Amino acid sequence: MAKRVVLAYSGGLDTSVAVRWMIENYGVEVITVACNLGQEGDWEGLQAKAFAAGAVEAVVVDCREEFARDFLAPALKANALYEGRYPLVSALSRPVIVRHLVAAARYHGAEAVAHGCTGKGNDQVRFEVATRALAPDLEILAPVRNWGMTREMSIEYAEAHHIPVLATKEKLYSIDDNLWGRAIECGEMEDPWARPPEGVWSMTTVRASEAREVTVGFEHGVPVSIDDERMPLHELVVELNDVVGAYGWGRLDMVENRRVGIKSRETYEAPGALALIEAHKDLESITLERDTMHEKQRLEGRFADLVYDGMWYSPLKEALDAFVDSTQRFVTGEVRLRLEPGRCYVVGRRSPHSLYDYGLATYDAADTFNHADSEGFVKLWGLGIQTWAATQSAASPSSPSTTATPAPGE
Numbered sequence: 101m102a103k104r105v106v107l108a109y110s111g112g113l114d115t116s117v118a119v120r121w122m123i124e125n126y127g128v129e130v131i132t133v134a135c136n137l138g139q140e141g142d143w144e145g146l147q148a149k150a151f152a153a154g155a156v157e158a159v160v161v162d163c164r165e166e167f168a169r170d171f172l173a174p175a176l177k178a179n180a181l182y183e184g185r186y187p188l189v190s191a192l193s194r195p196v197i198v199r200h201l202v203a204a205a206r207y208h209g210a211e212a213v214a215h216g217c218t219g220k221g222n223d224q225v226r227f228e229v230a231t232r233a234l235a236p237d238l239e240i241l242a243p244v245r246n247w248g249m250t251r252e253m254s255i256e257y258a259e260a261h262h263i264p265v266l267a268t269k270e271k272l273y274s275i276d277d278n279l280w281g282r283a284i285e286c287g288e289m290e291d292p293w294a295r296p297p298e299g300v301w302s303m304t305t306v307r308a309s310e311a312r313e314v315t316v317g318f319e320h321g322v323p324v325s326i327d328d329e330r331m332p333l334h335e336l337v338v339e340l341n342d343v344v345g346a347y348g349w350g351r352l353d354m355v356e357n358r359r360v361g362i363k364s365r366e367t368y369e370a371p372g373a374l375a376l377i378e379a380h381k382d383l384e385s386i387t388l389e390r391d392t393m394h395e396k397q398r399l400e401g402r403f404a405d406l407v408y409d410g411m412w413y414s415p416l417k418e419a420l421d422a423f424v425d426s427t428q429r430f431v432t433g434e435v436r437l438r439l440e441p442g443r444c445y446v447v448g449r450r451s452p453h454s455l456y457d458y459g460l461a462t463y464d465a466a467d468t469f470n471h472a473d474s475e476g477f478v479k480l481w482g483l484g485i486q487t488w489a490a491t492q493s494a495a496s497p498s499s500p501s502t503t504a505t506p507a508p509g510e
């Protein structure tokens with residue numbers, strides 16, 4: 101058994117109890133690592149809490165810039181949405197946390213890392229697979245999965261050991277938030293028919309009623325400005341969360357398939373992430389050549405599955421990143437988003453590398469398209485079908501000519 105353990109620390113009930121529980125049950129020294137990923141947090145209070153629970157060292161890392169640059173930007177370039185909807189809020193945060201856990205383990209000479217996940221979720225998968233990818237030699241401890249304590253027993257344990265926790269025995273929701281959005285689970289929402297109570301939303305409470313537009317500028321697939329004001333990505337996301345969230349847009353309510361085989365009712369709010377993905381996809385519509393765009397769309401689902409399933413650090417994910425990056429060379433330009441109460445949608449896009457050709461598209465006098473070229477093209481396009489229709493289709497019982505419904509009055 102390891103002598104020193106680095107624990108991913110949130111300051112919540114489970115990870116606070118885990119500090120003391122590992123000291124008592126495994127005889128280890130515990131170093132906590134808390135990552136600021138843009139969530140609400142009292143970072144000094146959190147350090148004090150870790151020490152009060154018995155940690156020998158309590159590290160807090162501001163990961164916001166790194167999280168945006170190395171995790172959110174690649175996900176946005178890939179328009180990553182799990183099951184076509186969920187922008188991977190929690191899934192994207194685990195690999196950055198693991199990067200810092202492993203770094204702290206090396207620095208402090210620890211032989212193990214630990215997390216506070218239960219056995220039913222995706223996050224244990226992400227923590228452990230990412231750790232094995234970055235540091236195959238480290239042991240991984242999952243005290244919460246093993247201790248067999250109910251929530252009430254954990255609270256009693258904390259009280260008995262003078263660990264300051266804010267938790268009440270009736271915990272309503274499980275919340276995980278960062279720059280990319282907020283996940284809210286449990287409580288009455290465990291009934292998938294029950295409407296989420298209004299009180300679960302915080303980023304998307306309606307605060308604006310006057311319609312407005314925002315222009316998002318992109319360079320090589322990455323957002324760089326809002327209304328011509330340049331800002332680093334982690335600040336831009338915060339700004340857009342605020343601007344778009346104020347219109348009450350960016351909520352998701354879905355039953356999702358966890359990696360461990362459980363269907364789970366999830367609610368999310370991710371106004372900035374969802375608006376950026378809409379805008380980015382739209383900019384790609386004028387800057388990506390047709391086949392490239394279609395192939396990219398096919399791979400985007402695979403990318404999202406890999407991230408969801410804890411495979412951030414994997415050779416396939418790395419190869420997909422290379423493909424996506426190569427597609428983003430000309431994804432530079434601007435997208436206009438219109439905001440109205442409950443709505444956010446694209447109303448314009450432009451790019452210095454746009455493939456949209458007015459002369460080819462227009463039906464007016466400026467038309468440069470050679471109409472005569474189409475005749476031969478369409479004839480050859482349909483030649484195979486014509487041959488099939490003449491020789492085989494007519495003989496088939498399901499032939500359109502024999503199954504067509506007569507028009508009324510015929």
Ligand code: ARG
Pocket residue numbers: 188189190191222223274275276283285356366
């Ligand atoms: N279902 C989401 C996911 O797997 C969110 C998980 C949120 N985690 C939490 N501890 N509440 O990515």
